[in-house]
Amino acid sequence: MSDSKAIFLKDATVNAADGDQRAFIRKALGGYYVNRDLQKARYRDWERARDAASLAKWSAVNDLANVLEKFVTNFERNGGVVHWARDAAEARAIILKIAEDNKAKAIVKSKCMTSEEIHLNDALEKAGYGVVESDLGEFIQQLRGEAPYHFVFPCMHVKREAISELFTKHLGTAPTDSPEELTMIARRHLRQLYVDADIGITGANFLVAETGQISITENEGNARLTAALPRIHIALSGIEKVVNHLDDLSVLLPMLATAGAGQPMTCYNTLYSGPRKKGECDGPEQFHIVLLDNARTRLLADPEQRDALHCIRCGACLNVCPIFKNIGGLAYGTTYQGPIGSVITPHLRGLKQWNHLSGASSLCGACTDACPVRIDLHHHLLHNRRNAAKESPTLFDQVFHHGFNFVIKRPWLFATGGRIFRATLPLLQKLPLPYMGAWMKTRDLPKAPAQSFRDQWKNQNV
Amino acid sequence: MSDARSDIFARIREALKVKAPKPHLKGEPKPGSTSSVAKPWLPDGGETADASLSILAEQLAKLKAVLIRVPDHASAAKAVAELSAAKNWKKVAYHGHPLLRPVAAALPCETWEADTSFEKQRLEGCDAGITTCESIVAQLGAILVSSASSGGRALSILPHVHVVVAEASQVVPDLGSALALAKARHGDQMPSMLSFITGPSRTGDIERILVLGAHGPKELYLVLVG
Ligand code: SF4
Numbered sequence: 001m002s003d004s005k006a007i008f009l010k011d012a013t014v015n016a017a018d019g020d021q022r023a024f025i026r027k028a029l030g031g032y033y034v035n036r037d038l039q040k041a042r043y044r045d046w047e048r049a050r051d052a053a054s055l056a057k058w059s060a061v062n063d064l065a066n067v068l069e070k071f072v073t074n075f076e077r078n079g080g081v082v083h084w085a086r087d088a089a090e091a092r093a094i095i096l097k098i099a100e101d102n103k104a105k106a107i108v109k110s111k112c113m114t115s116e117e118i119h120l121n122d123a124l125e126k127a128g129y130g131v132v133e134s135d136l137g138e139f140i141q142q143l144r145g146e147a148p149y150h151f152v153f154p155c156m157h158v159k160r161e162a163i164s165e166l167f168t169k170h171l172g173t174a175p176t177d178s179p180e181e182l183t184m185i186a187r188r189h190l191r192q193l194y195v196d197a198d199i200g201i202t203g204a205n206f207l208v209a210e211t212g213q214i215s216i217t218e219n220e221g222n223a224r225l226t227a228a229l230p231r232i233h234i235a236l237s238g239i240e241k242v243v244n245h246l247d248d249l250s251v252l253l254p255m256l257a258t259a260g261a262g263q264p265m266t267c268y269n270t271l272y273s274g275p276r277k278k279g280e281c282d283g284p285e286q287f288h289i290v291l292l293d294n295a296r297t298r299l300l301a302d303p304e305q306r307d308a309l310h311c312i313r314c315g316a317c318l319n320v321c322p323i324f325k326n327i328g329g330l331a332y333g334t335t336y337q338g339p340i341g342s343v344i345t346p347h348l349r350g351l352k353q354w355n356h357l358s359g360a361s362s363l364c365g366a367c368t369d370a371c372p373v374r375i376d377l378h379h380h381l382l383h384n385r386r387n388a389a390k391e392s393p394t395l396f397d398q399v400f401h402h403g404f405n406f407v408i409k410r411p412w413l414f415a416t417g418g419r420i421f422r423a424t425l426p427l428l429q430k431l432p433l434p435y436m437g438a439w440m441k442t443r444d445l446p447k448a449p450a451q452s453f454r455d456q457w458k459n460q461n462v
Numbered sequence: 463m464s465d466a467r468s469d470i471f472a473r474i475r476e477a478l479k480v481k482a483p484k485p486h487l488k489g490e491p492k493p494g495s496t497s498s499v500a501k502p503w504l505p506d507g508g509e510t511a512d513a514s515l516s517i518l519a520e521q522l523a524k525l526k527a528v529l530i531r532v533p534d535h536a537s538a539a540k541a542v543a544e545l546s547a548a549k550n551w552k553k554v555a556y557h558g559h560p561l562l563r564p565v566a567a568a569l570p571c572e573t574w575e576a577d578t579s580f581e582k583q584r585l586e587g588c589d590a591g592i593t594t595c596e597s598i599v600a601q602l603g604a605i606l607v608s609s610a611s612s613g614g615r616a617l618s619i620l621p622h623v624h625v626v627v628a629e630a631s632q633v634v635p636d637l638g639s640a641l642a643l644a645k646a647r648h649g650d651q652m653p654s655m656l657s658f659i660t661g662p663s664r665t666g667d668i669e670r671i672l673v674l675g676a677h678g679p680k681e682l683y684l685v686l687v688g
Contacts, residue, residue, distance in 0.1 A: 250636065
């Protein structure tokens with residue numbers, strides 16, 4: 001068993017038994033379902049809008065080389081600097097070098113899952129830079145020293161009392177149980193940090209090839225501040241984030257917000273096309289973008305699952321997933337949690353160690369239904385299971401499948417086996433069956449029928 | 463060792479040698495720009511100017527942004543001055559635009575034309591920022607500001623209150639129209655920042671409970687002339 005699997009099984013078991021925490025998560029998501037449905041009802045045809053969104057991403061991903069080339073040309077024409085990173089280590093090195101070359105001290109970050117993926121904060125802190133997460137949820141998780149629980153709502157599992165205690169401990173503020181006051185504490189604390197920072201690091205939700213702009217989606221205004229006040233702006237983005245046309249955003253931006261957070265559009269959707277232009281009074285002097293592969297091309301090479309690169313990280317599939325709601329986001333042990341994380345992590349980090357996530361699904365298909373860009377999520381989980389069985393079958397896979405194959409080809413053996421099975425079924429209930437233990441703990445085996453189906457059929461049809 | 467850029471492009475070209483099927487679509491969209499194709503499926507932005515204005519009013523109310531409609535520029539200045547007095551603003555920064563200077567002049571407090579110099583600390587100390595905008599999207603209640611129309615990047619996000627003074631004729635039905643308009647207006651000389659603002663800054667990070675004024679403005683006013 002891989003380490004990641006052992007940890008997953010342990011955490012998932014503990015969390016699934018924690019009724020309080022599960023109720024808390026369900027309650028936190030309750031408002032989302034209502035708002036999402038209200039906003040979806042405003043669409044004149046949500047299903048066809050999903051078609052348009054999925055086509056916009058399909059066209060870009062399946063012509064990635066050309067679209068990316070075009071983006072880069074236009075980005076550079078706008079005065080930005082482009083960096084390429086094959087993997088996480090290269091991306092970290094590029095960002096560290098920019099910081100070093102510019103003698104930076106303080107760095108402020110807005111929410112960027114790609115930076116979690118490459119463990120950027122650790123690297124920057126080790127090199128002696130002060131790094132502050134400015135998104136409220138990320139800020140709280142940074143103080144807690146914990147990874148995000150949900151890639152859109154990073155601290156949705158933390159109760160207000162715990163946040164109040166955390167702020168008292170780290171910021172010396174008076175305890176409070178009002179979310180509003182807690183938010184204001186963070187607001188006051190972070191304001192001066194924006195003003196003082198030399199470098200602002202953001203992610204990017206879309207790279208627009210046609211105009212060379214990057215699009216950033218957020219609610220709090222922290223990304224706006226991060227890209228306005230420091231003298232250097234670095235954006236870190238996966239190569240799959242490109243879209244062809246500016247116009248594609250007219251579908252993608254509203255759908256991202258509606259699907260993921262139940263909003264008509266998030267509060268700020270900002271397009272950046274370079275550093276401060278001549279005649280503009282503020283904005284950074286330098287604008288860098290780091291374009292990261294980090295195994296995305298491996299996923300690209302799988303035509304069956306290539307559409308997983310269409311993901312716009314809205315979080316809708318997490319919000320509806322019964323597994324996510326029961327085991328929570330931390331149990332996954334991945335940068336991207338929930339169904340989309342279970343699909344892509346085996347590609348990004350190895351099928352052998354991460355295939356267990358393919359089983360973290362009830363195959364109900366709620367994720368596929370929720371996805372605004374129509375990624376075939378629950379089928380991809382099955383594809384990964386199939387691929388894993390092919391690539392490195394476990395002993396069980398081998399014995400079971402060969403055995404089954406042998407028996408099913410011999411009707412007399414099948415019938416005899418069935419008879420024995422029916423007779424011994426009550427006994428089986430008491431035995432510690434391999435692979436069935438978890439299942440049997442909470443379930444009873446059904447009573448065996450007196451006759452097999454084949455016998456019943458025969459008797460009825462004589 | 464080859465450089466990262468050519469390596470990544472080589473990997474992409476190799477990967478794309480095998481084609482992926484087009485996504486399963488309920489009906490092949492007609493060719494054309496995404497927004498023109500998808501327009502009839504997205505939320506309504508109104509077919510007439512009046513319809514758009516009423517959708518806009520409804521959206522802004524839901525977003526907890528305040529819409530103030532006035533007949534002319536003199537009344538706009540008066541409305542902002544009243545707001546300033548009621549809220550007891552001490553310092554207000556504004557974008558140096560011919561339409562905003564009279565508004566600033568009528569304010570009963572200290573004012574500062576923020577695009578004359580970039581002083582972060584001073585801007586942080588302002589109670590409100592007043593800007594114009596590029597356009598207003600009825601469909602979503604979004605206001606498009608830019609580094610050109612809004613006195614740079616910080617003025618519309620750093621002060622605690624944001625006031626936008628705009629003409630009713632700047633209202634466009636949907637997001638697609640706003641993006642097309644920006645492209646037509648600026649061509650390949652886009653302002654370095656274009657930002658759609660949809661209500662006052664907000665967060666739901668603590669127990670998914672909505673709080674206004676996370677990092678950006680806690681209050682957003684749209685003063686619409688005409
Ligand atoms: S897979 Fe689909 S639903 Fe899940 S985060 Fe990505 S875009 Fe959203």
